[in-house]
Amino acid sequence: MTQQAFNTYLKTWQRQTPVSTPGAGSIEAVGQWENMVWQTRAREPSEYEQQLVEALEQVFGQGALELSDVVARLNALGMHDHSGHAWTESSFCSAMASLGY
Template sequence: MTEYNPKLATWFRNEPNSEAGINNIQVPGQAQNIVWQTRHREPSRYEEALVEHLEAVFATGVVELDDLVAALNARGSRTEAAALWSTDSFQAEMARLGY
């Protein structure tokens, strides 16, 4: 199974791609089902670890941003630059990652 959509990687630019869709007509019943349609690459180890921490924190019932940030820091989760989380850095990271 492919862990990301390889066609998205070539389309992941700030300007429109003039080739998007060319040679991509899908014949019913013959189209490849890509499980990760919206990924342009595999997640990094940092991203996977962040998801694990977020799932664990949300499982405890935390729903407020300040509490979430405090819980991430308490669990030892850090930013990609190894800094403690703040509400601003968390929101910026979620915007960067597209969540």
């Protein structure tokens, strides 16, 4: 079997927020699908998403722990939001919620 970079069998999630009940929010029925490395990824990350991940790894590697510090360091690196605007705490939180990181 060839390993893919995303799960082609992943069903579209109908909720905007995960449920808080343990086990009620599983992605697929347990035991019906092979547990793939990229189980929750419905597509490969875009080039922008890859760059953001690399920038976040660098920022966290430099010791950033607080949201304000993460945002400031991303902006200092020139890693802005998808529209090219400097990050704010609000825009960063919104992006993380939509990207699922």
